[in-house]
Amino acid sequence: MDRQDIEISDLRRITELVKEQYRYDFTNYAMSSFRRRILRIMELYKFGSADLLIKRLKDDKSFFDEFISEITVNVTEMFRDPSFWRELRDNVIPNILLNHNTISIWHAGCSSGEEVFSMAILLKEMGILNKAKIIATDIDKVILDKAKLGHYSMKNMELNEKNYIRFEGKGSFKDYFTEQNGKAVMDKTLIDNVSFREHDLVQGVVFNKFDLILCRNVMIYFNQNLQNEVLKKHHESLFKYGYLVIGSKESLIWCEIANKFIVVNNEEKVYKKIKD
Amino acid sequence: MSRFNLDNKYKAIVIGGSAGSFQGITQILSALPADFSLPIILCLHRLKHVRNGFVEALSIKSIKPVVEPYDKEGIKKGKVYLAPANYHLCIELGNTFSLSTEEMYNNSRPSIDITLDTAAYTFKDKLIGILLSGANRDGALGMKRIKDRGGLTIIQDPEECMIDTMPNAAKNLTEIDYTLKVKEIIQFLVELDKLYFK
Incomplete structure (x- = not known):
């Protein structure tokens, strides 16, 4: 979240690509958290722009499992509440x-x-x-x-x-x-x-x-x-x-x-x- | 003439606070006009595993009840909202709240940066961010995001803060429009409110 930001149009390009190529539908995910997950992936994998992330998603099918892992929030605890x-x-x-x-x-x-x-x-x-x-x-x-x-x-x-x-x-x-x-x-x-x-x-x-x-x-x-x-x-x-x-x-x-x-x-x- | 450059374009006010901010918050909430127009969204550091008590403590002094919003609850005029324990409070496009249990940020959940950042993304230049006393750097980046998107930034005067780390961190990272004591923040909000037709 530190350096980069991403515009809604780029987020839409990502969800469209993922839907078309991988048959997962993130179009109706809450935008506020989806945007931060994408920014997190861009930071982790050092994608300097949304275009670079999109290119990797297009070209590298093996990357997609990692993408799914990072998009979903997996922070939890035993006996929460x-x-x-x-x-x-x-x-x-x-x-x-x-x-x-x-x-x-x-x-x-x-x-x-x-x-x-x-x-x-x-x-x-x-x-x-x-x-x-x-x-x-x-x-x-x-x-x-x-x-x-x-x-x-x-x-x-x-x-x-x-x-x-x-x-x-x-x-x-x-x-x-x-x-x-x-x-x-x-x-x-x-x-x-x-x-x-x-x-x-x-x-x-x-x-x-x-x-x-x-x-x-x-x-x-x-x-x-x-x-x-x-x-x-x-x-x-x-x-x-x-x-x-x-x-x-x-x-x-x-x-x-x-x-x-x-x-x-x-x-x-x-x-x-x-x-x- | 007001000492402030006021404008009625604003749609929401977000207030962040941590250690030493409780008194300032209750002063502000007790001194506002009862029919204060803009929604006020509070993100205050709090104990992660204590769900009850805090919102009640704030409500006692406040001119109107403070509520912890549900996920996807619409943001309404004139309401005071508080980020619930152990959730990040995000502002969603379309003016609803969205909650998240994602990683702690700045060792905090709720994180002030996340609330300010998502609010800035939604409200753009129509947002006022206020950062009060606190012992860490949470909120500084969020204030920068507000400024970058054209919103207004206010910090509590570090001289007045019980712990000045938080407002100072924001001041070092971005341009701050006003550095004010709590009494002046109240004055600002009261004068601002007069610009909104009731």
Whole structure:
């Protein structure tokens, strides 16, 4: 962000090229953050102008995976918003299990997997990890591999542990990872029941039905039109009376299908599908 | 005659602050006319993991309630907005807010630079940026972006600041239109407001 700036016309050229050549559609991404991601790529790869970035995208197909990785925001933490995770443990999940023996969960936009591990730890502490079928998806192949690997920097683990303590987990956070060569290596048995898949929320089709969808701080990178479209797919991907969770400062108020959900917990942004 | 070169072209005011800015902010928010016209967007450094309390503390003294906007909420006249904890607050084309959880910038989330930069990109020369007391360099680049796009830049007088690093960093990076004490910032805003038909 330091030296360069980029005009909207150049951003449009980039989204058009990517759409045409790679079939990914970023035209309805929120411009404010998309612009900064592009500037970040230009800085990282030392592209002095938008033209140079466009040329590389045109000429070098292998560069595109890296491009996708940098465009998507992959900053997250375990048990982000600890009060939300308490709500999940104390109310949402017990409610789902009133009527079912199993629970199906979709992490839509799972990034580097912190939320998936948080969920697995929560379920394990509730004694129901083996009853859960979890699917975790992301648009970014590179980050999915990272999520599957479950290696995190020890520096991040300090914050994760603080969140876990605020979440009032039953155990000791250190039980869930070991330190190896300065990295935290997560207990892989936690994600035995997790299926990681590449999936684009924008162009991907509805592929399953779930009791619970977590899509927190993912749609903030979309404009309102796109949020609407994605929310329709989320609605379709939920069983009736299933739950949708979004980020603490996101809202369903403006979306077309808001009336098909009720608010279960406004502070933690937990919604329940009440109409097909 | 006003000592300020005032203009009613402005569409928004963005205020950045960090260590030592809370008092200045509450003074400003308590002294504005109750029907102040322009939206005021606050980006203040705050504890990342404390979601509640701050907006309430600001609201107590303020002439109108301070709100933390939701993602894609429209920016409305006469409202006071505060960047929520652990999110960057961006201004989107089409005058809505957009939130982001991307990397910390200047060790901060919310980062003042990001709010100022995106506001400058959207409002161009119709933006006023005000930078108050603070202990790091966040906001300096954002003030430069405002100036580069033709907006107006104001810093709190470093002499008055509890910690003057932030306004000084901005002064060293870009042209500052006015260096003012909090009382003068209030005077500026009150006089500016008179130019807007109610």
